[in-house]
Amino acid sequence: MSDLADRAARLLGSEVAETRHFAGGSLSSIVFMRLSDGREMLVKSGPSPETEARMLGAIRDAGVSAPKVYAADDSVLAIERLPDDGGLSAAWGDLGSELRRLHETTGEFYGWEDDYAFARLPIRNAFSDDWPAFFAEHRLLAAARGTGAAVERRVAALAARLGDILPQRPKPSLVHGDLWSGNVLTFSGRVSGLIDPACYFGDGEVDVAMLGLFARPSGEFYEAYGPLPGHRERRPVYALWPALVHLALFGSGYRSMVEGYLAEAGF
Template sequence: MSAMAERAARLLGGKIAEWSRFAGGSLSSLDLVRLTDGREMLVKSGPSPKVEARMLRAIRAAGVPAPEVFAADDTVLAIERLPDDGGLSGAWGDLGMVLRRLHEETGDRYGFEDDYAFGRLAIRNTSDDDWPRFFAQNRLIAAATGTGSDIERRVEALCGRLCDILPRRPKASLLHGDLWSGNVLTFAGKVSGLIDPACYFGDGEVDIAMLGLFASPSCAFFDAYGPLPPGHRERAPVYALWPALVHLNLFGSSYRGMVDGYLRQTGH
């Protein structure tokens, strides 16, 4: 029996009827649990389950589908299991509408009330009212540190001219923050939920750029999301560089080519 499952059951005042491992991400463990009273849930570990719970609740409060949070403490997070048929190819249009709705939720400054992490890599969300400075310090430089002197030098050079590339004060939209295609659940042509968030307030183009990391959003997505501001194509490789750096930092040299490609697109 999983210690995570047992802890979640205690938090919910129930007893476990069935338990099994569930296919999850590379940075956390995931269990599927059914209690004797019939309640079913996914139980996961993570760098900060309570923070993830607040992020999921923020997404739901914006009117966007995400798993309901059943319980959370410093060790585990128990959430609703949502239907998923893996049919993102038929749900791009709905995802465009869903993401637009999420980005319509705004804050006064960039950042989030809590810091977070991807595994051992810290994600600082210290509030700031200067977007290029926030993205340089809390995203690009932080993720580049430890990836090698060449990459670090090129990222620092890019950050030195971010004010010329990124808008100083774009709308501070609520971002999912880790919106690659695997974190979008779909069912019957609709988005059933956004999962594994790393939320903060920032430029909505960050989420869109990350979607293109391992997938190709269709025209239906962009039509449903709506027009992007002028210059978004030039900003996209800057925004995609951050998750590429995260992958290089956490998973090693197989992602160096991806990082190099985005840096070259920015002229560095």
Template structure:
């Protein structure tokens, strides 16, 4: 039995019956664990299990489906396993409603109580009341470091103009923060849960841009989500740039074209 599963069992005051590898993300290990008393769960590592637990609880508190947190400490997170039949293609309308509900929950400023990370890439979340500055310093410039002089120069130029490209004080919506299709679970045409969050408060268009990076949300999604602010199409490449930079930074030059495409569409 793995040390990860044993640790989770200990946190829950149970004895481990079985543990098996479970398909998960590229930045953490995930196991399906069963205790002798019949309890079942997913157990995962991560950069900060306690911080992820607080994010999942915040999403659930917003009335949005997400796994229940069973236990968390500095090394392990034990959560509910939710139904998933891979059927997002029939659940786009429900996802639109779910994401709208998430974004209707707001904070007092941009940021989050916890800093976070994607693997070795730190994600700063210090509170700010200046959205373009927050997005420039904590997202774009931070993720561009180490990606090469040309990309860094172009990102710096874009950030110098960010006050002209982004709203200064959009509604500080609760964001999932890593809302790509692989982090959306669906079953029988409904969303069963949002997983693997990197929450903070910011412009809701960030989540929408991320969702469109590796998938194509349908008109049913946008009809259910509701009207978008004027200029959202022009802002989309700026918001897509951050996850593109993250992929380039973490996974290498295969994502350089994606980054350069976002920069070109943004005019840089």
């Protein structure tokens, strides 16, 4: 813990006055740090802190709330500590507006300039102009490898049919990429920041689908976000990827979630 803080303090040209463990971060270590010059921040490890810093910058450049980045190198990321009262239930409408704003930032192709990872699970982001092929190869099939023959076979069957299920050329929106409810900070009924991104350009519906993984977005969210024609049919396909990630990283407790989404998608 102290090594993490010490490295960040050196990047910022100061010394550590106080450090303590900070709750959160299932795939990385996080500490609260106060420097001798009075600055306070969170310092975290990760698979690629500099890539995460660029992602946070992209979210902020889109006009969406996210932590400021104070320093980053290949080992640590020092970011602003944002207020959080855990009140997402009162902030669904604001989240819908923020997410719509994020998705209005677009790219030319699907993908991202950097590859990324969730712990030991690589996330390939090679640019493509074929959305179903990108999502099949770099998301579903990649995450399914090693989860067991039965799941791999069903995912492969779904991937082979994605061209019939997903739009060929949806708007390449800037997506958060790991938008479960725990990565949304709120305060006093507003979104104070989106954290822990895994950004790329893709169909914005992937973020909407993932929000439903461990929470139930309210009607206010959907009203603020805007129309989503056909989302009900695509939702289990888009939610399957984070479910596969959880199965690959955290074990068999998530197998029923994966199988449920596969069945809902007709596979």
